[in-house]
Amino acid sequence: MAEPAHLESILKEVEEPVGGSFSNPWELFPEDRRREVEDELRRMADVSRRAESDSGSLRVS
Amino acid sequence: MLSDGWEYPDPAAVLALTEDRWSWLHDRYGRGSRPFGRCLEVARSGGARTAVIETRYIDLDYRSEYSAFYSRAFASTPDSAVRLHFFERELDAAMVAELPEDSGYLGYVVVRPSHLGPVGRAMLAPPPGMGDAVRTAVTDEVHLFGQQLTVRAVPFVQQDMRLGRCAHAAAWMCHYSAWRRGEVPRRPMADFNLASDHTLGLGRPVPSSGLTVNQLMQLFMAFELPAAFYRVSDLPNTVLEVPWAPPQPDPPEGDPPPHPGTWDTRLIPICCQYLNSGFPVLVGTQNHAFVLCGYSRGPHPETGHDQWIRFIRHDDQRGPYLWVDNVFCDVDQKDDPHFWYTPWEVLLIPLPDKLWLAPEHAELAGGLTLQQFAHQARQEDEAAAEYLDLIESGNLALRTYATSSNRFKRWSQGRLPPEVAYEYRLARMPRYVWIIEAVDRQRRGAGDPPVIGEAVLDATSADHQPDSMALHLPGVAWIRQTDGTVRYPIRCTRDPYESGGRGPP
Numbered sequence: 001m002a003e004p005a006h007l008e009s010i011l012k013e014v015e016e017p018v019g020g021s022f023s024n025p026w027e028l029f030p031e032d033r034r035r036e037v038e039d040e041l042r043r044m045a046d047v048s049r050r051a052e053s054d055s056g057s058l059r060v061s
Numbered sequence: 062m063l064s065d066g067w068e069y070p071d072p073a074a075v076l077a078l079t080e081d082r083w084s085w086l087h088d089r090y091g092r093g094s095r096p097f098g099r100c101l102e103v104a105r106s107g108g109a110r111t112a113v114i115e116t117r118y119i120d121l122d123y124r125s126e127y128s129a130f131y132s133r134a135f136a137s138t139p140d141s142a143v144r145l146h147f148f149e150r151e152l153d154a155a156m157v158a159e160l161p162e163d164s165g166y167l168g169y170v171v172v173r174p175s176h177l178g179p180v181g182r183a184m185l186a187p188p189p190g191m192g193d194a195v196r197t198a199v200t201d202e203v204h205l206f207g208q209q210l211t212v213r214a215v216p217f218v219q220q221d222m223r224l225g226r227c228a229h230a231a232a233w234m235c236h237y238s239a240w241r242r243g244e245v246p247r248r249p250m251a252d253f254n255l256a257s258d259h260t261l262g263l264g265r266p267v268p269s270s271g272l273t274v275n276q277l278m279q280l281f282m283a284f285e286l287p288a289a290f291y292r293v294s295d296l297p298n299t300v301l302e303v304p305w306a307p308p309q310p311d312p313p314e315g316d317p318p319p320h321p322g323t324w325d326t327r328l329i330p331i332c333c334q335y336l337n338s339g340f341p342v343l344v345g346t347q348n349h350a351f352v353l354c355g356y357s358r359g360p361h362p363e364t365g366h367d368q369w370i371r372f373i374r375h376d377d378q379r380g381p382y383l384w385v386d387n388v389f390c391d392v393d394q395k396d397d398p399h400f401w402y403t404p405w406e407v408l409l410i411p412l413p414d415k416l417w418l419a420p421e422h423a424e425l426a427g428g429l430t431l432q433q434f435a436h437q438a439r440q441e442d443e444a445a446a447e448y449l450d451l452i453e454s455g456n457l458a459l460r461t462y463a464t465s466s467n468r469f470k471r472w473s474q475g476r477l478p479p480e481v482a483y484e485y486r487l488a489r490m491p492r493y494v495w496i497i498e499a500v501d502r503q504r505r506g507a508g509d510p511p512v513i514g515e516a517v518l519d520a521t522s523a524d525h526q527p528d529s530m531a532l533h534l535p536g537v538a539w540i541r542q543t544d545g546t547v548r549y550p551i552r553c554t555r556d557p558y559e560s561g562g563r564g565p566p
Binding site: 010011012014022023024025026028029036037038040041042043044045047048050051052056057058059060061 | 226227228231261262264269270271272273274275277278290291292294295296297298299300301345346347348349350406407419421422425426429430433434436437483484487516524525526527528529532539541545546547548549550551
C-alpha cells in the first residue's frame with residue numbers, strides 16, 4: 001500500500017549510486033578475505049574466554 | 062582527633078590557606094596519610110586559596126561504613142564526617158553563605174574519623190598540566206549551605222583498611238563514575254563489602270582482606286556494570302597483518318620467560334580504547350588494585366620515543382591523579398622499600414550492560430571495512446582514497462571509542478561535515494555505538510584536526526561479526542537503515558575534523 005503523502009520521511013533523498021551499492025559491509029570483502037576475517041574474530045574471542053577461566057582466584061587488597 | 066572537637070565548629074570554618082594552614086589541615090585531618098597529602102597537593106596546585114571546613118557532614122558513604130562496621134566496634138567513633146571544600150578565590154566567613162559566582166570551586170574531600178583511612182569520597186578537579194589527559198572525569202553536584210556548586214573530577218576514595226580494602230575502593234571509584242554518567246543507581250561504600258559474594262574468596266568479610274577477581278566480577282555484575290576482563294598474560298591479539306597496528310611484540314628471552322606485564326605493548330591500546338570512551342580501567346597487580354583515569358601521548362622520559370603513553374592513576378594508597386611513567390617498569394619510589402606495581406596482571410572495565418561488542422573486535426572489523434569501503438567510495442569521490450594513501454605512507458592510526466548514540470549525534474554537529482552530521486542525527490542507532498576513527502598521524506602530531514573518517518558499529522552486535530551501521534571517508538558516506546535500505550553515496554565535504562573520543566587523540 002502506498003504511503004500517504006503526509007507520512008513521507010523527513011530524510012532528504014540521496015542521489016542514485018553511480019558505482020554500485022551494497023547493503024552489508026561484509027559484502028565488501030572478497031569471499032576468502034571475509035572468511036579470513038571471521039576466523040580471526042572467532043580466534044580472538046576464544047583467547048578472551050581462556051583468559052577469563054584462569055584468573056578468578058587472584059586477590060587484591 | 063576522634064574526640065577533640067570533631068564536630069567543631071558548628072556549622073563550618075573558613076580557612077585562608079597560608080603555608081601554616083596547609084600544614085595545619087594536614088596534621089588535623091590527615092595525620093600522615095599519603096592519599097590525604099596528595100589530595101591537598103592537588104587542591105593546592107589547582108590554586109586553592111581558601112578552604113571551608115564543613116563539620117558534621119552526613120556522608121552517605123561514611124554513614125554506610127559506620128552502620129556496617131564502626132557502630133559495632135567497642136571503641137567510640139563519631140557518626141559524621143567532615144567535608145573540606147577548596148576555592149580559588151579568597152573568601153571570608155561572611156561570603157560562605159552567599160558565594161560569589163567566581164569563587165573558583167575546585168572540589169571537596171570528605172574526611173572520615175579514621176586514622177587508617179581518612180580520605181572518604183573526594184572530588185577534586187585535575188591539577189594543572191593534567192586536565193586534557195584525564196578522560197574519565199564526571200560532573201558532581203555539590204550543595205553547600207543551600208548553594209549548588211559543581212566540580213568536574215574523577216572520584217577518589219581511600220580504603221579504611223577495616224571494611225574496605227584497595228579492591229573495594231577501586232570498584233567504588235569505577236561505580237561512582239558510572240552513577241554520575243547516569244548509568245546505574247548510587248551504591249554507598251559499605252555495599253562494596255556487603256554485596257560481594259564472600260563464598261568466592263577465602264578470607265573473612267570483616268575485617269576484610271580484599272577481594273578476588275571473581276568477587277570483583279560478581280560485584281560489578283550485581284551493580285549492573287558487568288565488567289570486561291583481560292588477563293595481561295593472555296591478551297586478545299590479531300595474527301592478521303593490519304596496517305594501522307604495530308607488529309606483535311616478541312617476548313624477550315629468559316628462563317623463565319619474562320612476565321608479559323613487563324613487555325606486552327598490546328596492553329596499552331586496550332586501556333586507551335576504554336579510556337577514550339570515558340570508562341575507568343581497574344588494574345589488578347599481584348596484590349594491589351588501582352584505577353586508570355587517563356593518559357597522555359608524548360616523548361618517552363628516557364628514550365625520547367615520541368609516541369610514548371603515560372597513564373594517570375587513582376591509587377587509594379597513594380592518592381589521586383598520579384602519573385604512570387612506564388607501565389612495564391611501574392614502581393613507586395616514594396615508598397620505602399619501593400612499591401612495585403609491575404607486573405600488571407588483570408584489567409577489569411565495568412561497562413554499561415548493552416555494550417556487548419568488544420573494542421578489539423570492533424577495531425579490527427571497522428578498520429578493515431573502511432579499507433574495503435575506500436576502494437568502492439573512491440569511485441564516487443577520489444578523496445576517499447586518502448584512507449589508502451595513509452596506509453601506504455604508514456600514517457594511518459585508528460582511534461576506537463564507545464559512546465552513547467545520543468552523545469555521538471550531539472557531538473557530530475559542528476564537528477563532522479554538515480551533510481554527514483545531518484544523516485547521523487536522523488539515523489536510528491542503538492543506545493551505544495563503537496566509533497572507529499581514521500586518524501592521520503602527521504596531522505595529529507602537528508596538532509591539526511586529524512580525523513578523516515569513521516565507521517559506526519552497533520555495540521549490541523556480535524564479536525564474530527561486528528555490524529557497521531555507517532561508514533564515512535572524505536567526500537562520501539554510507540548508512541544502512543534499519544529496514545535494510547542503504548543511503549549511498551551521501552556526498553559531503555572532505556575536510557578533516559577533531560576526534561569525538563574523550564581527550565586528545
